Amino acid sequence: MKFSYYPGCCYETSAREYDMSSQAVCKKLGIELEEIEDWNCCGSTAAHSTNHLLALSLSARNLALAEQKGLDVVAACAACYQRLAVARHELNGDPDLLARVNSVTGLPYTASQRVLSMPEVIASYGVDNLRARVNKPLTGLKIAAYYGCLLVRPRSIQIDDEENPHILEQIMECCGAQPVDWHYQTECCGAGLGISNEDIVFKLVADILEDAAANGADCIICACPLCHFNLDLRQAKINKKLKQKFNLPVFYFTQLVGLATGVNPAVLSLHTHFINTKTIKRKYA
Amino acid sequence: MSAINLTTTLKHEQFIEQVSRESGQPVQQCYQCGKCTAGCPIAFSMDVPPNRVMRMVQLGLRETALSCNSIWLCAYCSTCSVRCPKNVNLAQVMDALRIIAGKEKRAKTARARHVELFNRNFLNSIRRYGRLHEFETMTMYNLKSGQPFKNADTGLYMLSRGKLKFLIQKTSQMDQVKQIFARVKELEEK
Ligand code: SF4
Numbered sequence: 319m320k321f322s323y324y325p326g327c328c329y330e331t332s333a334r335e336y337d338m339s340s341q342a343v344c345k346k347l348g349i350e351l352e353e354i355e356d357w358n359c360c361g362s363t364a365a366h367s368t369n370h371l372l373a374l375s376l377s378a379r380n381l382a383l384a385e386q387k388g389l390d391v392v393a394a395c396a397a398c399y400q401r402l403a404v405a406r407h408e409l410n411g412d413p414d415l416l417a418r419v420n421s422v423t424g425l426p427y428t429a430s431q432r433v434l435s436m437p438e439v440i441a442s443y444g445v446d447n448l449r450a451r452v453n454k455p456l457t458g459l460k461i462a463a464y465y466g467c468l469l470v471r472p473r474s475i476q477i478d479d480e481e482n483p484h485i486l487e488q489i490m491e492c493c494g495a496q497p498v499d500w501h502y503q504t505e506c507c508g509a510g511l512g513i514s515n516e517d518i519v520f521k522l523v524a525d526i527l528e529d530a531a532a533n534g535a536d537c538i539i540c541a542c543p544l545c546h547f548n549l550d551l552r553q554a555k556i557n558k559k560l561k562q563k564f565n566l567p568v569f570y571f572t573q574l575v576g577l578a579t580g581v582n583p584a585v586l587s588l589h590t591h592f593i594n595t596k597t598i599k600r601k602y603a
Numbered sequence: 604m605s606a607i608n609l610t611t612t613l614k615h616e617q618f619i620e621q622v623s624r625e626s627g628q629p630v631q632q633c634y635q636c637g638k639c640t641a642g643c644p645i646a647f648s649m650d651v652p653p654n655r656v657m658r659m660v661q662l663g664l665r666e667t668a669l670s671c672n673s674i675w676l677c678a679y680c681s682t683c684s685v686r687c688p689k690n691v692n693l694a695q696v697m698d699a700l701r702i703i704a705g706k707e708k709r710a711k712t713a714r715a716r717h718v719e720l721f722n723r724n725f726l727n728s729i730r731r732y733g734r735l736h737e738f739e740t741m742t743m744y745n746l747k748s749g750q751p752f753k754n755a756d757t758g759l760y761m762l763s764r765g766k767l768k769f770l771i772q773k774t775s776q777m778d779q780v781k782q783i784f785a786r787v788k789e790l791e792e793k
């Protein structure tokens with residue numbers, strides 16, 4: 319399997335754990351990732367909130383570059399995934415809009431290649447195949463799989479059911495972990511409002527953490543740098559502001575797949591989290 | 604709430620038409636069941652609940668719809684869109700309202716201004732580098748929003764974990780990125 323890889327702007331900074339662990343896990347499983355040469359930002363929420371044509375065109379440039387290689391695209395970041403997948407979906411069904419966007423980018427995009435998320439790529443390896451590769455099972459580790467919004471909504475690009483998805487739980491079960499039943503799988507964390515209106519995000523994230531803890535999770539897994547930022551980094555702030563005592567490590571799901579398949583923990587960036595991952599590392603790394 | 608004059612005029616019709624076109628949504632289909640508001644994670648902090656924003660659009664109430672906080676605070680989580688029994692993609696309607704309000708510089712309250720400023724700084728980074736430069740974008744945002752030390756603790760933590768980069772990663776074919784911004788502007792002004 320070979321894919322064009324879109325790392326996204328946070329790959330070296332706030333989301334380095336995701337980039338490093340995705341690359342390491344794919345390498346381990348023999349999934350080849352070829353970085354899209356000279357990619358640009360997908361435009362994120364800032365672009366689609368400001369100008370529809372601009373948002374489509376910024377994403378389309380990346381997709382056009384990938385198309386030249388003839389490979390399907392995988393984006394690690396869920397936000398990038400959503401933007402690229404939505405652009406491809408809109409342009410695939412609307413030749414006039416496609417022509418307009420191509421006249422903006424100056425690149426001949428035809429919306430042929432698929433856009434996939436990282437959970438889909440790992441799942442496409444196959445449940446049995448993945449299980450066979452697990453040599454350090456995460457036995458007894460209770461995880462709350464958090465999807466947030468961007469992987470399951472809107473419908474045109476969802477990778478699984480919008481209210482009751484399973485794909486991450488399935489991957490975690492292959493790894494020997496024990497997914498918990500909980501209620502906040504697909505509730506929004508507030509995303510970028512964390513910067514502009516932090517108080518709103520405090521409430522949203524506190525509810526998510528509380529439900530994960532109440533249902534016995536040892537940790538949360540996610541597939542989105544925005545979610546990770548809000549759940550991991552803001553956790554201590556929430557403890558202070560809302561007088562709580564949350565202590566839930568938040569992993570990218572690829573970090574745990576990495577641990578279970580025997581990837582060298584040093585390349586999974588387990589030490590750059592805000593909430594200490596030591597207890598889990600000690601047990602499973 | 605103050606009284607609203609519901610006499611439909613051409614102006615009302617134009618607004619309904621504009622939002623329908625820009626969002627691509629059948630706004631008249633909404634029958635005000637309120638399911639969108641019931642599931643909206645942000646509704647608790649909005650000044651107008653999502654279903655009422657929809658109603659304002661249906662009635663062509665341009666001023667009221669474009670000046671509420673809600674259109675800026677909407678996180679585009681699309682929970683409303685997947686639950687709407689009438690298949691109205693309300694997230695897309697919110698996006699369209701945000702775009703119209705942005706062009707008319709209508710973000711006035713603190714909450715709205717902060718969202719708008721954040722988006723603007725983000726886009727400036729793409730315009731200059733093709734990519735988001737997190738450090739510069741955050742610093743500029745803090746300065747312009749008049750809170751220079753906001754998130755300073757966040758910044759320190761990121762620095763200590765090797766998560767802040769001062770070096771700027773650029774797209775090399777910046778002419779292509781610049782062309783995107785320029786062409787969009789040109790086409791929209793036509
Ligand atoms: S859920 Fe749909 S039909 Fe119901 S009030 Fe909201 S937009 Fe209208």
Ligand code: SF4
Pocket residue numbers: 639642643644645646653676677678679680681682683684693694697
């Ligand atoms: S998309 Fe906006 S209006 Fe709809 S549920 Fe999410 S935050 Fe609320």
